[in-house]
Amino acid sequence: MKRKQKKEKVLTDWHRSQVEHIKQLYLEPEFGHNVFEIITAIRYDPELSSNTIFDEDEDEFLASLTTYNTQETSGNTVDNDQIQWSDLINSSNSESFMSSGLNETTQSTEIDAYIESNYVVVDAIEESNFFLYNEHWNRLQFSMEYFNWNFVIPRELLLGKLKEAMSSYDLTTPYKIRVSVNNTGRVDVVPTPTTRRTNLFDGFDFHSEPTDSDMWKVYINREPILVSPFTSFKTTKRDQYNKAREASLDNSLPMGSPQEVLLYNSAGQVTEGSITNVAFLRKKTEENGEICERWVTPPLSSGCLCGVVRHALLCKNLIEEDVVPLKEVEIGEEVLLFNAIMGVVRGIIVQRKEKS
Numbered sequence: 001m002k003r004k005q006k007k008e009k010v011l012t013d014w015h016r017s018q019v020e021h022i023k024q025l026y027l028e029p030e031f032g033h034n035v036f037e038i039i040t041a042i043r044y045d046p047e048l049s050s051n052t053i054f055d056e057d058e059d060e061f062l063a064s065l066t067t068y069n070t071q072e073t074s075g076n077t078v079d080n081d082q083i084q085w086s087d088l089i090n091s092s093n094s095e096s097f098m099s100s101g102l103n104e105t106t107q108s109t110e111i112d113a114y115i116e117s118n119y120v121v122v123d124a125i126e127e128s129n130f131f132l133y134n135e136h137w138n139r140l141q142f143s144m145e146y147f148n149w150n151f152v153i154p155r156e157l158l159l160g161k162l163k164e165a166m167s168s169y170d171l172t173t174p175y176k177i178r179v180s181v182n183n184t185g186r187v188d189v190v191p192t193p194t195t196r197r198t199n200l201f202d203g204f205d206f207h208s209e210p211t212d213s214d215m216w217k218v219y220i221n222r223e224p225i226l227v228s229p230f231t232s233f234k235t236t237k238r239d240q241y242n243k244a245r246e247a248s249l250d251n252s253l254p255m256g257s258p259q260e261v262l263l264y265n266s267a268g269q270v271t272e273g274s275i276t277n278v279a280f281l282r283k284k285t286e287e288n289g290e291i292c293e294r295w296v297t298p299p300l301s302s303g304c305l306c307g308v309v310r311h312a313l314l315c316k317n318l319i320e321e322d323v324v325p326l327k328e329v330e331i332g333e334e335v336l337l338f339n340a341i342m343g344v345v346r347g348i349i350v351q352r353k354e355k356s
Helices: 002-032 058-065 104-118 133-146 155-166 239-248 308-315
Strands: 038-044 175-181 187-193 216-220 259-264 270-273 277-285 291-297 334-339 343-350
Touching (some): 038 133, 133 155, 133 175, 155 175, 155 187, 239 259, 277 308, 291 308, 308 334, 308 343
Parallel strands (some): 216 343
Antiparallel strands (some): 038 175, 259 270, 270 277, 277 291, 334 343
């Protein structure tokens, strides 16, 4: 018995040493020095109300996309079988993010006063001008909670900073607004002009064919990526993405040509694009036995980013999650690409040119 206990202790000590080795080798360099920021990119669009191909009113459409938990946000709730932001974190840590920082009283008094005294009020800018604003704000909260940053950014505070940042710009032009948050709570907001889009969802419009200049060329990455929290959450740790773009994109094309890199994990499963989430048209069997075609996006378990447009399309039942094996991806196949700046566009898988 003593020999068995001694053997078990040796194994336990060995396991502990291996865990410590892995922690020092992989986790501490990534998390221990706090050398990254959490980021999100928000589209400001003065014509956002016309940017939908759906029949319903834009406000109603967006409201149906922006519910995240069991609380009601805009008079709408999401069915329990739809994807929730709270699924991204362990249930033991899923208490309200507001409980870790400011309470309701603080928000309604001190925060309002702070915003009023520190930010330029721009009457011409509405919350609806920031595409999927609630999606972005909620993802920021859950990202900070995941990385154990013990503070919150009040919704009104972030909105105030966005409006302040836009107050000195031409409000008739769309912008990409890069929001970055560090572990001390500092929030930086940087707008840059972006492409005007008459319909942020025209990737779903199959009544008209995109021109060659509108169709994105999608190259398959040369090697798998290492899945980590930095592929699931949007941060400044983008070395893998930058490396994939440098290795796979066609530099002979004119500057600004629409092109993307398709990424996959070590299990041979598609994850996402380097700057987009993706969806593939696949045959699915319905409960009644009928076979239909559905747009399928890789699940979060693949290591893909929890993109805000991805989440919105899932809640709208326009796409669904399923594993997409890389071996099933074919040259010439059309795909959907989507992110919070360009919305939904169409792409085509093309043969990668080998670089000299």
